[in-house]
Amino acid sequence: MRKPKRTAKATATPAPKSAKAPDKKKINSVTLSYGGKTLELPVMHASEGPSVIDVRKLYAETGMFTYDPGFTSTASCDSKITYIDGDAGILRHRGYSIDELAFKSDFMETSYLLLEGELPNKKQKAKFVHDITMHTMLHEQILNVFRGFRRDSHPMAVMCGVVGALSAFYHDSTDINDPHQRMVASYRMIAKMPTIAALAYKYSLGQPFVYPRNELTYAENFLHMCFSVPAEEYKVNPILARAMDRIFILHADHEQNASTSTVRLAGSSEANPFACIAAGIASLWGPSHGGANEAALNMLQSIGTVENIKPFIDRAKDKNDHSKLMGFGHRVYKNYDPRATVMRKTCHEVLGVLGIKHDPLLQIAMELEKIALSDRYFIDRQLYPNVDFYSGIIERALGFPPSMFTVIFAVARTVGWVAQWNEMITDPGKKIGRPRQLYQGANERKYVPIAARK
Numbered sequence: 001m002r003k004p005k006r007t008a009k010a011t012a013t014p015a016p017k018s019a020k021a022p023d024k025k026k027i028n029s030v031t032l033s034y035g036g037k038t039l040e041l042p043v044m045h046a047s048e049g050p051s052v053i054d055v056r057k058l059y060a061e062t063g064m065f066t067y068d069p070g071f072t073s074t075a076s077c078d079s080k081i082t083y084i085d086g087d088a089g090i091l092r093h094r095g096y097s098i099d100e101l102a103f104k105s106d107f108m109e110t111s112y113l114l115l116e117g118e119l120p121n122k123k124q125k126a127k128f129v130h131d132i133t134m135h136t137m138l139h140e141q142i143l144n145v146f147r148g149f150r151r152d153s154h155p156m157a158v159m160c161g162v163v164g165a166l167s168a169f170y171h172d173s174t175d176i177n178d179p180h181q182r183m184v185a186s187y188r189m190i191a192k193m194p195t196i197a198a199l200a201y202k203y204s205l206g207q208p209f210v211y212p213r214n215e216l217t218y219a220e221n222f223l224h225m226c227f228s229v230p231a232e233e234y235k236v237n238p239i240l241a242r243a244m245d246r247i248f249i250l251h252a253d254h255e256q257n258a259s260t261s262t263v264r265l266a267g268s269s270e271a272n273p274f275a276c277i278a279a280g281i282a283s284l285w286g287p288s289h290g291g292a293n294e295a296a297l298n299m300l301q302s303i304g305t306v307e308n309i310k311p312f313i314d315r316a317k318d319k320n321d322h323s324k325l326m327g328f329g330h331r332v333y334k335n336y337d338p339r340a341t342v343m344r345k346t347c348h349e350v351l352g353v354l355g356i357k358h359d360p361l362l363q364i365a366m367e368l369e370k371i372a373l374s375d376r377y378f379i380d381r382q383l384y385p386n387v388d389f390y391s392g393i394i395e396r397a398l399g400f401p402p403s404m405f406t407v408i409f410a411v412a413r414t415v416g417w418v419a420q421w422n423e424m425i426t427d428p429g430k431k432i433g434r435p436r437q438l439y440q441g442a443n444e445r446k447y448v449p450i451a452a453r454k
């Protein structure tokens, strides 16, 4: 095929190193000059963080689009759920810092906060936990969906399929314009995700499926469904359950990341809510996003010894090599990911509880971190450990294989997806998400019958 002539050089410009938000009191509009004309574009102010230039009228007025592949400078929506200051390493849900939530709250309370906007009182929390618990079981026929998968399927493949299949089961909670049905669909997804994740794990092992136990907490129940077998008594270690719960909190939401934006975009067409979450799971799976935890652990394993770190780092810096330092770098954080700080601390705690004095992988991770953080390449690019750098070491110590790490991320992120989906659906200004493009293909040409083609 003839290569179309390029009419414009399209190169992405990285964000400035310390993109300082202009003083929002001073700027209420910006003026765009083009072809001898000017256009005043209003500026909208955030309660915290960068203001945005409202370009909604740009195309109608100028006939031009904005160009921002990868959305490095684009706010796709307004939201009240999560705030990130990437330069300062701050993450807050509904105003509460992730550190406070990780150490003082629990996953059910954080879920309520994300969904409802406020921390629950005792009565509200008890009702919420009860309501979620009432939805932990799966329709028995869904077990047949599992059995259609090959035994060696990756559990994320099973998650994509089974969560998508929920859309064929729960017809009484798919009217997105009915607030009650939206709430039931949301609770069902939060409640059923650990059950689906645990069954995906059991299926891969060839062990019997373990049904949920409603007297257990969310995290305890997940560990129970993953690690108990009908033949033996299983007691969940409360300290490990607490670590599991903290991992869930740390992954619960992260504003407009790839999978959340996918859920919002899928939902903007008013699609079935369960199918929207399946779309989010598919997006999460990639190694640049949630799949990085599995890739980071595989990387640590392949490095194997501290002596191999230096050559691995050289490869990660080499543009002709595809290797990256997995669990390092972030589009938004240009400072230490605050989730990584908590995860690192939790990692030491969990290994301590389990009596693991020397985990060779933790040793490699800590040495790798030290070397990378003093290397010019990583310093210049502001690459720091992210949430996925240490999570795999903890999850492995809890007994999970690497293929389950991204599944655990999906279980936790479901509440974030659901909260953002609800916010999008109830936004009075909601519109179907429909980006445009810079077309660089062939101009109009006449169809040539096959016999006349060279």
Ligand code: CMC
Residues within 6 Å of the ligand: 254, 257, 287, 288, 289, 290, 292, 316, 317, 323, 324, 325, 326, 327, 328, 329, 330, 331, 332, 381, 383, 386, 387, 388
């Ligand atoms: N190892 C080596 N070089 C890196 C890495 C890395 N992990 N991350 C970024 N770079 C380099 C990149 O090559 C580029 O260099 P140059 O300017 O010379 O071309 C520069 O740093 C900027 O990177 P980018 O790819 O333009 O940045 P991005 O914002 O598009 O990508 C990222 C962010 C997270 C996809 C990327 O840092 C990455 O692939 N990291 C490894 C995967 C990972 O850990 N992902 C988990 C993210 S946190 C969990 C989640 O929320 O999903």
